[in-house]
Structure formats: C-alpha cells, structure tokens
Amino acid sequence: MVHWSAEEKQLIAGVWGKVSVEECGAEALARLLIVYPWTQRFFSNFGNLSSPTAIIGNPKVRAHGKKVLTSFGDAIKNLDNLKGTYSKLSELHCDKLHVDPENFRLLGDILIIVLAAHFTKDFTPACQATWQKLVGVVAHALAHKYH
Amino acid sequence: MLTAEDKKLIQQVWGKLGGAEEEVGAEALWRMFCSYPPTKTYFPHFDLSQGSDQIRGHGKKVACALGNAIKNLDNLSQALSELSNLHAYNLRWGRGGCSGGANPRFALQFLAQCLQVVLATRLGKDYTPEVHSAVDKFMSAVASVLAEKYR
Numbered sequence: 001m002v003h004w005s006a007e008e009k010q011l012i013a014g015v016w017g018k019v020s021v022e023e024c025g026a027e028a029l030a031r032l033l034i035v036y037p038w039t040q041r042f043f044s045n046f047g048n049l050s051s052p053t054a055i056i057g058n059p060k061v062r063a064h065g066k067k068v069l070t071s072f073g074d075a076i077k078n079l080d081n082l083k084g085t086y087s088k089l090s091e092l093h094c095d096k097l098h099v100d101p102e103n104f105r106l107l108g109d110i111l112i113i114v115l116a117a118h119f120t121k122d123f124t125p126a127c128q129a130t131w132q133k134l135v136g137v138v139a140h141a142l143a144h145k146y147h
Numbered sequence: 148m149l150t151a152e153d154k155k156l157i158q159q160v161w162g163k164l165g166g167a168e169e170e171v172g173a174e175a176l177w178r179m180f181c182s183y184p185p186t187k188t189y190f191p192h193f194d195l196s197q198g199s200d201q202i203r204g205h206g207k208k209v210a211c212a213l214g215n216a217i218k219n220l221d222n223l224s225q226a227l228s229e230l231s232n233l234h235a236y237n238l239r240w241g242r243g244g245c246s247g248g249a250n251p252r253f254a255l256q257f258l259a260q261c262l263q264v265v266l267a268t269r270l271g272k273d274y275t276p277e278v279h280s281a282v283d284k285f286m287s288a289v290a291s292v293l294a295e296k297y298r
Contacts, residue, residue: 035280052276109260110279116267117274125174128264129181 002137004079011130015115015123016076024118025069026062028111030055036106042099068107075138082141090145101143108135149288153281154220160278161217163270168214171265173206178261186257209258216289227292235296255293259286 004012033040034052043049046060055061071089078085093099112131116123149157164171179186180195180202193201212230219226263282267274 031276031279034276035283052280056276112260113263113267113274113279116264117271120268120271123264123268125178125181128178128261132182132260 001080002082002133007126008130008133009079011127012076012079012134015119015127015131016073018119019069019115021069021073022062022066024111024114025065025067025072026056027065027114028107029065029068030058030061031110031114032103032107033061035110036103039103039106042097042103069111072111072138075134075141082137083144086138086141087145090142093142094146101139101146104139104142105136108132108139111135149220149281149284152277153284156278156281157217157220157285160266160270160274160282161214163273167269168210169203169207171206171262171269172208172210172213173203174265175258175262176202176206176209178264179257182261183257186254189254213262213289217285220285223288223292224295227289231293231296234293255286255290259283259290262286 030052033043033049033055040049043061043064046058046064048054048058049061074085075082093101093104112128112135115131116128119127161168177197187195190201190205193199193205195202212227216223216226224231263279263286266282267279270278
C-alpha cells in the first residue's frame with residue numbers, strides 16, 4: 001500500500017480543489033491525442049481528429065476527458081485503496097479496450113504539464129513531485145489487473 | 148521528425164525565456180531530483196541541496212547545450228556530438244564523479260518531463276498543445292542523439 005504524508009495529501013487536495021475537472025480533463029486528453037498521435041487509435045469513433053484544432057474542439061474528446069478526470073477524482077478520494085478503486089477499470093482497459101498501460105503513464109505526465117501551465121509558479125517542485133507520485137500510482141493501479 | 152513548424156515553435160518558445168535559460172536549466176534539474184529521487188544517483192559528487200552552486204552550474208551547462216541544439220535543429224547529431232561522447236563515457240562507465248551504469252533514454256526522459264513542466268509554469272497558456280508537442284519531439288530527439296554513442 002502506498003503511504004501518503006500529510007503534506008502530500010495537502011498538496012494533492014490543494015491543487016484538486018482549484019481544478020476544473022471538465023476543462024482540465026478535456027485539455028489533458030486533447031494533448032494526449034496531439035502529442036502522441038498513435039493514441040488516436042483508441043478513439044476511432046470520435047469523429048474529426050485530423051488536426052490539433054479539430055481535436056481541441058471535438059465535443060467527444062471534451063466529454064471523454066471530463067470522464068477520465070472525474071475518475072481521477074475518485075482516486076484522490078480513495079488514496080488508501082487505489083487498486084480496489086480501479087479494479088474494474090483495469091479489467092476494462094485490458095480486456096475490452098486493449099490499451100497498453102504505457103499510455104497511462106503518458107497521460108499522467110501530460111496531466112502534470114496541464115496543471116503546470118494552469119497554476120504556473122504555484123505548481124512548485126514539491127507539488128510536482130507529489131503529483132508525479134500520484135499519477136504513477138494511478139497508472140500502476142490501472143495496470144494491476146492486466147493479464 | 149521535427150517539421151518546419153515544430154522547429155519554429157521550439158525556437159520561439161526558447162526565445163520567450165528572455166535570458167532566464169540558466170535558471171530554467173537549474174530548476175529542471177532540481178525538479179528532476181525532487182520528483183525522481185533515483186536520478187540523484189547520477190550525481191553522487193554533487194551538493195544536491197536546493198539552490199546549490201553545483202545544481203546551478205550544471206543547470207547552466209544543460210541550458211547552454213539545449214540552446215545550442217535549438218540553434219542547430221537541422222543538424223542535432225553534429226551539434227550534440229561532443230555531449231554525446233561525454234555522456235556515453237561518463238554516464239555509462241562512470242567518470243568525473245558520476246557513478247555510471249545509467250541508461251540514457253531512461254534518465255533523460257525524466258529531465259525532459261521536468262523541463263516541460265518548467266516551461267509550462269513560465270509560459271502558462273502560451274504553452275499550447277502545439278508547442279508541447281514540438282518540445283516533446285525535440286527532447287526525444289536530443290535523448291536519441293545523446294544515446295547514440297552508448298553502444
């Protein structure tokens with residue numbers, strides 16, 4: 001089980017409290033599809049993904065981004081049981097969606113960059129370190145049920 | 148492969164730092180040590196406390212090297228050739244205080260992430276998805292070149 005110090009929990013809650021899940025989620029997912037274009041293959045029914053502008057404006061990307069980040073919020077509420085929280089989603093991503101878990105790591109890193117651009121200097125090194133740890137354990141929990 | 152547009156965006160973004168390149172280099176290193184403590188093992192000979200002269204000095208070197216690479220995006224292999232040799236020897240075998248045994252791709256991806264974070268904190272919304280993509284490709288290319296001489 002992952003241990004979270006009081007300071008880490010504070011740094012997570014502090015940032016999360018100020019995040020717009022819809023905006024941030026949409027931004028993160030759009031960037032994943034733009035920066036790592038091979039990830040578009042998982043979203044072939046999303047319509048127009050032909051350019052960064054198309055991706056950013058795509059309503060399905062926005063909606064799914066919100067869904068992904070809302071789920072991230074569940075992780076934050078259940079820091080002491082991430083594997084349990086993500087058990088079903090892990091199975092889904094493996095058995096139905098066939099997503100390489102490496103992509104969870106990529107999305108996590110992108111989320112950090114989105115937060116950095118949003119919070120600018122308030123996204124301190126300590127803040128980044130805590131969030132890198134968080135995205136790492138979330139990615140690990142999502143990969144846990146792979147077989 | 149860096150497109151013409153990527154190259155333009157990279158040069159623009161570096162240009163926006165307005166003389167703060169050395170600070171950016173040092174901050175990227177500091178963030179890397181904070182977020183990825185195992186990377187400290189590459190610098191056993193350094194004072195790794197916040198703001199140390201050695202972190203600032205090395206950050207300045209990193210920034211200069213990146214700045215030079217950015218001026219020579221059409222020939223990264225040549226521009227980074229010396230550094231490639233240096234990292235290949237020092238990081239692989241351990242020399243100049245460095246402990247050696249490093250996997251260059253692995254190590255540099257953490258620095259790349261931290262550099263992106265520093266740039267994003269400084270540029271805010273100007274760190275657009277297109278810029279993000281171009282810088283990501285650039286840092287990937289830098290890591291590849293630096294790893295060329297490893298084996």
